[in-house]
Amino acid sequence: MNKQCLLKLIPPKHLHHIFTVGLPGNLLALWIFCFRMKSWKPHAVFLFNLMLADFLLLACVPFRIDTHIRGWVYGKVFCRINLFMLAVNRSASIGFMTVVALNRYFKVLHPRCRISSMSSRCAIWLSLFIWAAVAVLRIPLLITNLLQSHDNRSVCRSFNAYQSPPPAITVYYAAYFAEVLLPWALLLFCSARIIWFLKRQEQLVQQKKFKKAIRAVAVIILVFTVCFLPATMTGLGGLALQRFDPSNCADFRRLQLVFMASIDLTYLNSALDPLIYPSTAPCSGPRSKACSGARQTSNRNTPKGVSRSSPNVQ
Template identity: 60%
Template sequence: MALVTGTPTVVNETSTHCPSAREDAGTGFLPVIMIIEIIVGLPGNIIALWIFLFRMKFWKPHIIFLLNLVLADLLLLISVPFRIHTHMQGEYWVFGEVWCRINLFMLAVNRSSSIAFMTVVALDRYFKVIHPHHWISKMTMTHAAWLAGLTWVAVIALRIPLLTTNLLHQDGNISQCRSFNFYKVIPPEVMVHYVAFVAEFFLPWFLLLFSSARIACYLNQQKQKEMQKRVRRAIRAVAVISLVFTVCFMPSVITGLVGLSIKYLYPTECEIYQRSTQLFMTCISFTYLNSASDPFIYFYSSSMFRNILRRSNLESTIFTSEM
């Protein structure tokens, strides 16, 4: 058994059809990517939080959703340093089993809540333009707060299995902390995590594509310049959300599905399987980009946020750091 900070650790030793794939100790470029993401994402989200909490005088429902997107990013910024340390140690997790569960739970909740609130913001823009008289377009602040609260409850409930499962695995003399591993038989709790990982991408992604297409069609039908301007703002906001969504979350989903397909369709092709899992672990780092990219969503989704940023002379600062 591996020793973690001098204390014996119970490690999940579930075996697989192929040896585990991992980076050479400390030589991977993933720590560099994640460090850059923190350096870029942290100031942008701190400025956004400051604007929402201390400079926003008039609140609307979509502002509540954007604020919750900032809160979701904070979960990532707290959790990623532990993943950076682990990658720099060659996948060796030294923080114990309990924190392994909590760390992976926080990362998963960040991903799920970010997806949820991005989708809600995009749909809010869609209904405001396409269905202005729908009850969703007339949502009150109270309704928005309830929706945000229920979203957090659903996201946390969906990820609870990560807290009830031992996710610390033994690979030779290395203790690895991963929510995605190389099981022969996937435990039910982990299977829930796998299904959620895929479903929470594709369902919102199709909604975003549909919203973008409908707003674009609606724009072509408009004759009044003022209405065209309003619709263009909406389609720009939805397009930015769709772009961030696709770049951050699609690579890991696609490579994850490819890895699972190779595992079950070609169980003896260990080299190909290991390469696919290494690619998957690399693509997971794109997930963390949502924290660095979300300030663009705040900027293009809220004219109030944009105006406050400009009046505060922070626009060049935040977007220079994002580039």
């Protein structure tokens, strides 16, 4: 791909809005988890890690805003660290959203499965594994020079139009696309299975715990689709165009423009994730008695053929 096909840097129009909206929501979530959370069950552990990933990602966003305004002025090392932190926390956010949705899925469809009765200790170990996995997959960003010169300014970014990308960057690109497409397909599968199951058990649809499970998975799929799918699709389109029609500068520029805007949407995920917390939040504090009463009512109304000993969907 000819360098003349590359667009000039375009200052992001909405990144500062994303930061302004997302930071208060995540600070509030941090306060709730630290001072108001009474029960640290597995779903609470996963939500806390989701919030932590979003908070750390938002902490890196001001540097992205600044680099679009005056170029990267913080040196090669911090360029790699900044992009590494962005990628790790974005990937961790995807991972924990997927785990939260899977937690709903197993609670509804497989209440007696060992996964449904996972202990908080196991949830902590699983969370540590997710953090370790996403960090290892982002090591290419730490060992590759990502600082380039463009229009007499230093540019720090992980996505570039390489004619022949380094092997480490190829691994990074493959991981980026896989971590979006595979969890998205998995979320759609879980959603379809839950809906199919509840249609067969129409009496269960009216129970509060099942409505909550449906709402949780639906919100996660919506946030996931809006925030991550556009960048993935346009990125794949750009790579395909670069490989099979490298002389088509007009279409490549259009895809670049859409891709740049779509990358901003991936940061929007950190501002929207607080919407997930209410739909999956555990019963605690003043709500605990009300939730307990709802569970007792649910058990009395449980139709024949459904075990009352099944774990509650929390």
